[in-house]
Amino acid sequence: MTTGPLGRDHPLALLRSRVRHALDSHGGLVLITGEAGIGKTTLVSEAVGEARRQGAPVLAGACWESDNAPGHWPWVQVLRGLRRAAGPGRWAEALEAAGPGPELLLDGTGGAGGSTGGPPMDGFALHDSVTTALVTVSRHHPLVVVLEDLHRADPDSLRLLEFAARHTWFERVLLIGTYRDVEAELPDHPLRPLLTALPAAAGTTITLGGLEPADTGALITRVHGRTPAPGVVAEVHRRTGGNPFFIEETARLWGAGAPSGAIAPGVREAIRRRLDLLPPEVTELLGRAAVVGREFRPALLAAICDRTPGEVERLLDRAGAARLITTGADPTEAPPPPGT
């Protein structure tokens, strides 16, 4: 049986080639986006394996949604990794070139929004200092920095990432950021302006979609140890949209004897989380729409919900932006005559 990510040959080749470039000469930023469970972490782990095998440190930081997390928290984790990887001599050399920024972050006094009040360095100086530390160490060995789940970052961490992205293009520092685009692009997401600006600073953005039916079948086989019937694969693919986490959870449930259409608790939780991000009027409308069926017409929904078509359209736009629904052609409408 194969191991490693299924159905990701192209994005994997792209990311590996950016890693190889960084080991050699050029770094910068690569973004990996997609909904929860789509395989962002899996893809990055696979691709950075090559950097590790070649002795390049992989410095990882995960963003954490908490009022107690110190400012610049993902960068604090990266700097801890950098200090370890550099060793005392090279760390001292990096600090000499960079100034106090890294240590201010490491001792918890440098982050705007940190617990100790105002930052002792302004944003630009701090960002320049941290970037210089990375670049200085990278002169000895290339670095791969992975920042996971940027949709949960503090704003200053994103500003630092954008700064570092724009200043490492000609250095052996590759920055890889992952985030859930479906959440970050919601109109009221607080990080939306900062996150939507990031792709402009990135050389490459890789957006992951669902697996194809053949890979869905292969993943069910991998989880379950038995090849599923084609009908089961088609049903699981239709219900999960090819999301690997959803497929795994569904296959486990199916393996335990539940029907292929049963909803696994992990899937229910993930969908609830996505619905919770929407205003209640939108979720209520989606609940009504789900009763109509997998496909529904907005006009019918407006009649059922006692809302104007305009209101329904506005609420459905929100659900569309969260990629919970898609718009298709109305099968009851005649196609336009040829030549129009």
Ligand SMILES: Nc1ncnc2c1ncn2[C@@H]1O[C@H](COP(=O)(O)OP(=O)(O)O)[C@@H](O)[C@H]1O
């Ligand atoms: N391409 C893939 N092939 C097989 N399994 C995958 C693939 N991508 C993700 N998975 C599995 O799906 C689950 C969720 O993947 P993960 O990388 O954590 O998603 P994300 O980081 O986007 O939330 C993991 O258990 C992982 O092993």
Ligand SMILES: [Mg+2]
């Ligand atoms: Mg992840």
